[in-house]
Amino acid sequence: MNPIRVTVWGENVHEHKSPKVAAVYPDGMHNTIAAGIRELLPTAEVGTATLQEPEHGLTAEKLAATDVLIWWGHMAHAEVADAVVDRVQQRVLEGMGLIVLHSGHFAKIFKRMLGTSCALTWREADEKERLWVCNPGHPIARGIDTYFELEREEMYGEPFGIPSPDEQVFISWFEGGEVFRSGCCWHRGNGKIFYFRPGHETYPTYHDKNVRRVIANAVEWARPQGQWTGVSHCPNVKTPVEPIKPKAR
Amino acid sequence: MNPIRVTVWGENVHEHKSPKVAAVYPDGMHNTIAAGIRELLPTAEVGTATLQEPEHGLTAEKLAATDVLIWWGHMAHAEVADAVVDRVQQRVLEGMGLIVLHSGHFAKIFKRMLGTSCALTWREADEKERLWVCNPGHPIARGIDTYFELEREEMYGEPFGIPSPDEQVFISWFEGGEVFRSGCCWHRGNGKIFYFRPGHETYPTYHDKNVRRVIANAVEWARPQGQWTGVSHCPNVKTPVEPIKPKAR
């Protein structure tokens, strides 16, 4: 098989506004996420793109050469151009995998793909999160024990406003008492979509070895198994396969 | 139970541009569809709304008082204001039923709810369509025989660019050789969505007794069983249920 081509998209705003975030992610969150994938999937071709680049770094050429797109955004969702969202949606429907992280639950592209509110409840309180594996045989859970923990994370709680997931990979238990569907899979068109909850910008979540493992696994799971560029065509097939009888009016 | 409150939305353009369409639907397609529902569900409160009205007739008040919205559009999809689409989507997620007819497969609201291309193949050739019931016990198929036929219809063929339906109620056989998933159900948020294929504007489809039966059945199926206006809220729940231990940094 060819190497998987991954693009990690980062909003890249918190890192420049908050010294606390910059201290945890001195290279930017997108670069840390990309480094984690390179570490675990050495043959993958991993690049990055950010909000600040022309077309947010997601030109038609770049997307055409991307097998799996990873998305982290939070405070600047509204600044993402609709034309770029249209283009990413089209590529997902054609077959590109899409992995949406944490606060990306409110990204335009995630809401666009799912059609629901994607709302949830939340709390920032340095609390422990424990992610349980709902299916130890799922490729995204490969190498993960029955659960793993993050010592400090933001809490996300149910209700989570999503269509019923096609597959449930993780559910989180929070120290403060909540639960959340933390790892969810959907198929849309020819694309596979994975939402993975952890990753608040003030915590070192994307340095965590289990989180890195899950993201790398998800990249392998989401790589296209088939593609179809005609997914949005609506052809007029004037010539029928079978003869059509003239009708009396 | 309270009477079902139905709003039939019609694009209402073809009827005024094409004498052929005006001859088939002298009162407008929306009024013919509404009349069919009133005939079969005499206790329902059935109103209409059209593209040309302020806010396309779909004000917040009107939607709040609508249990099931029916949508027919075709040549003017692009003229539907995004703000109205946002509002309809919100109401569907809260619990309002949505029935999308025929060329509404490309309506902004349908694509918004499903997140996919909603593309298909098509042909206008006066051909026979036979709709097979995939589950005779489904409430939307009540009173329909194993199949029913429309002597002349536009053809819609697979591939149909939709997420896998939660329930398949009808599949069509076309004289010219194609097939199509003609009756599809989805759940999104608290709303039920039904897509029903027939209804090309130049044919008397909405005068057909089986088509009227299906639409009336779908209205009863799609009426809200539960509602939740908070579906898009994203509350910060600062106080945890359980105590959270202070963490060392």
Next chain:
Amino acid sequence: MNPIRVTVWGENVHEHKSPKVAAVYPDGMHNTIAAGIRELLPTAEVGTATLQEPEHGLTAEKLAATDVLIWWGHMAHAEVADAVVDRVQQRVLEGMGLIVLHSGHFAKIFKRMLGTSCALTWREADEKERLWVCNPGHPIARGIDTYFELEREEMYGEPFGIPSPDEQVFISWFEGGEVFRSGCCWHRGNGKIFYFRPGHETYPTYHDKNVRRVIANAVEWARPQGQWTGVSHCPNVKTPVEPIKPKAR
């Protein structure tokens, strides 16, 4: 609408072997569950059936007159006759609702309907369970706050060996650290299936007002919306609708 006809099936073994269980459920668990439904749905016609009755109380006549069947079993799953399981399955496919409680996750009928292992992890440790509502607008969650708690319950944990639920109504948080998909909906044939986790025999769970509310809501949700007794027929339709051309061999 006609009154809902409910049959509560109880294994009725623990109550006679364990003084502890008999103390909590002196009338038998099935009668306590039935009393809860009668309390909240006064117009419902609620009966019971037990393992010890001829045909386990589930004759063809009884099932034909049942709209929603509730199932609690645990230590005697293997004693349920396959012929009765066949009959219940057939009625669910025709349209009867099925509500499976707690240890019924390993009942023959539950495994039969779902086709998977239905396995889980468990612990008896007098621990607190908090059930979160995943969709406050779902009819099964009507009248339930954002969550409710059971002070002492058995723990069930993920992985839960089920097909992906069509709708997720509750997820549980356990004091000991686990999570579980506690309220799950599926559609099979014309029947609606709801699995509801709580109800270990040594705890007064079926006296709890929230648990009773959920079960009553589920009864209303699961009542047949349509039925089809021919669901298992496989007819030879010798006469085609369209002419078939003779083929050269």
Next chain:
Amino acid sequence: MNPIRVTVWGENVHEHKSPKVAAVYPDGMHNTIAAGIRELLPTAEVGTATLQEPEHGLTAEKLAATDVLIWWGHMAHAEVADAVVDRVQQRVLEGMGLIVLHSGHFAKIFKRMLGTSCALTWREADEKERLWVCNPGHPIARGIDTYFELEREEMYGEPFGIPSPDEQVFISWFEGGEVFRSGCCWHRGNGKIFYFRPGHETYPTYHDKNVRRVIANAVEWARPQGQWTGVSHCPNVKTPVEPIKPKAR
């Protein structure tokens, strides 16, 4: 990747009772199906098993060494031992792929995995079947044009008594006027299941190049992406992760 290990299971009865079938499949249907896979997937390790062998050729060892099992049965479904069905089900839940062909819709293993009646309508009339691709980007449709035809086949028609497919790959148009969901995918446990309609024993269907292509594609699609042999374990996890407070009684 390792070679895919495929076992083609054949009932192997018609071939010995009917000269007509023997003429079309002188080596037995299972061997013809196996030959088609070997032709298109030369690196696959393809074996066969039949009803007549001890344990129907599906010993625990054989199944443990099978990545994808293909199933064709018809007149002797009832002769398949339940213990073998149990074993196959367990392997599918662990991760083995399962491809069920044609009259296998009524095989014990298919009904076991799906939990529904799997009933349909049928007719033997030498009629043309046209299979439409519902998603040209699906890996099972790779190399198939927008549709393909079988000049003479048995007809299977809706309603087809199955749970809603996770993915719809093909829908058939029949000359005699019916339609059918001909290519359906489900996930159960870690196993992928594909049902493929064509293959009546008196027709040369498994010699057809498109049918062979679809089966080979399905083999690649269904190969395990992950496996979990503990899928049916129900462990008592006595030691909680978090401390549990003693409760007052």
